Amino acid sequence: MKLRWLAAAGQLFTILLVRLCFGIELPIQALVAVLALEVVTNLMLGGWSTRQARSAEPEPVVSRRLEAALGSVLLVDIALLAILLFLTGGPTNPFAVFYIVNIVLAAVVVPPLWAAAVVFLALATFTALFFVHVPLPELERLGYFSASGGSDPHWFGDRLSLYLKGLLVAFGMAAATVAVFVTRLNIERNALEESLEEIRLRKARSDRLEALGTLAAGAAHELASPLSTIAVIAKDLEIALARALPDDEAAEDARLIRQEVSRCRQIIDQMAADAGQSAADNLVVGTVDELLDAVLQDLRRRDHVVIDVAHDSRERALRLPRRALSLALRQIVKNALDASHERGPVNLSVRESEEELLVVVTDRGEGMTPETLERATDPFFTTKEPGQGMGLGLFLSQSVIDRLDGRITFESSPGRGTTVTVGLPLAQVATMPTTSQGPSEGSK
Secondary structure, eight states: OHHHHHHHHHHHHHHHHHHHTSOOOOOHHHHHHHHHHHHHHHHHHHHHHHHHHTOOSOHHHHHHHHHHHHHHHHHHHHHHHHHHHHHTTGGGSGGGGHHHHHHHHHHHHSOHHHHHHHHHHHHHHHHHHTTSOOOOHHHHOOOSBOTTSOSOOOTTSSOBOHHHHHHHHHHHHHHHHHHHHHHHHHHHHHHHHHHHHHHHHHHHHHHHHHHHHHHHHHHHHHHHHHHHHHHHHHHHHHHHHHHHOTTOHHHHHHHHHHHHHHHHHHHHHHHHHHTTOOTTSSOEEEEHHHHHHHHHTTOTTGGGEEEEEOHHHHTOEEEEOHHHHHHHHHHHHHHHHHHHTTSOOEEEEEEEOSSEEEEEEEOOSOOOOHHHHHTTTSTTOOOSOTTSOOSOHHHHHHHHHHHTTOEEEEEEOTTSOEEEEEEEEHHHHBOSOOOTTOSOOSOO
């Protein structure tokens, strides 16, 4: 549509230039009527494309309609160009080279059958113009040089005929139009390739996450039996030590072993239950406060987390996979607590932008170098001491957020701490605002 607006403006400019500057008599009314028809068809195309963009019909149906619309418009453009040439000298008009532009467009943007139809119509109309057209006396003299200019070629004087001058200008305009279009097409192609690359990266991340889920399920199954054995033996050992050495700390140690084994059993049971679930499973409607309670549940050093929730966000009702998202956010908060140590609290704030619910976690740790930032969400990458982490926390967090069509960004520099921002699209996670919470403070 942009190219057609450009074409209509260029055609009008050329008509005025030829009439006013060269003094050539043209059928102005007929030419303006053709341009008006071109403008009307472009307006119709714009309205149609807007309606199709809002259509809820299957993609293949919309795609076939788009191909038919583009092919039809290109055929109309060939016909309009033929009429313009018919009124202005036919094949002697140097702007006949613009047939090439339409043929190139057809070859690029429509399927082969439509492109073949455009080429056939272009050849048919151009051939017909040799036999039927309104002649322009100024273009009928097709000598290479004007009668007054002699035979010495000179590119900038009056020695060139009007035909060659027009051909030079027309060729330049046609070449520029094709170059602009092809350049724009390359830009769009590059953008598409980047989008496809992002999709491939997300799929690869999803595949790794599914593999980890399968590994977790297998680990849970294999560890269940030895953990049960350890729990039974630890209980027997605790009873035996309590009888033999009532005041000895060994019995308390055996009790602690049994408690930790029980905790391990709960963890692997949850791993088995969660394996294979996606972020779209178990959607729950709740408030931001309920989500934050799930994030901070059983979190060590919870009192070091300072929460700030905007009033409009606090009243927002959300429909999302609360368990998966709360675990993802908890990992971010946990990392912030680990980074801060005793340097200060971790700030957890929730607010809204026009399109997103923003969860921002800020710590006062040592920060990260640019090299570390680039790998922050890579699986099995960690800056913690051996045995303190596997490097899967942020990878799993980003996987969950990606499946919600959200985003996660990091801002950090050495010595200045780290800020992690999670953006969740309100169009996907928000429901109607709830009023069940009643009035509340802006922060807690």
